[in-house]
Amino acid sequence: MKLTWIVVADSSRARILNARTASKIEEIMDFAHPEGRLHEQELTTDLPGKDANKGAAGKHGFQDKIEPKQQEAIDFAKQIARYIDDALDENKFEQLMIVAEPSFLGIFRKQLSDEVRDRISFELDKNITTHSVDDICKHLPLPFSKF
Numbered sequence: 089m090k091l092t093w094i095v096v097a098d099s100s101r102a103r104i105l106n107a108r109t110a111s112k113i114e115e116i117m118d119f120a121h122p123e124g125r126l127h128e129q130e131l132t133t134d135l136p137g138k139d140a141n142k143g144a145a146g147k148h149g150f151q152d153k154i155e156p157k158q159q160e161a162i163d164f165a166k167q168i169a170r171y172i173d174d175a176l177d178e179n180k181f182e183q184l185m186i187v188a189e190p191s192f193l194g195i196f197r198k199q200l201s202d203e204v205r206d207r208i209s210f211e212l213d214k215n216i217t218t219h220s221v222d223d224i225c226k227h228l229p230l231p232f233s234k235f
Contacts, residue, residue, distance in 0.1 A: 090182040165195045169201070
């Protein structure tokens with residue numbers, strides 16, 4: 089069996105499990121990102137500015153292309169992706185399984201290097217970061233799902 093890492097993540101937490109064998113799965117890292125739980129107004133200190141365009145019918149707010157909450161998710165995904173890239177460089181795993189909250193999965197996938205993407209053997213868009221290791225395994229393909 090290939091040395092497998094399992095990443096279980098959402099925008100505020102990521103857990104990395106090491107599957108030495110299908111019967112021996114242990115959590116090796118737990119990333120916390122409390123900013124991922126904040127509401128949009130808690131991430132910004134002020135509303136967007138207003139542009140009083142004299143020729144226009146009304147005022148328009150200046151908006152960033154990326155909302156602060158989404159930027160926090162991107163930053164967290166980059167942090168996890170860097171950790172996984174470094175681990176791959178150190179030959180700590182051969183294949184990767186990812187279980188992530190649906191909107192975070194897309195963000196996370198974009199941050200992964202091509203080398204890491206080539207090692208992905210399974211993806212599931214589900215938010216189970218708070219589940220036990222045994223319950224997480226039930227969502228994985230065989231032989232992991234037996235436990």
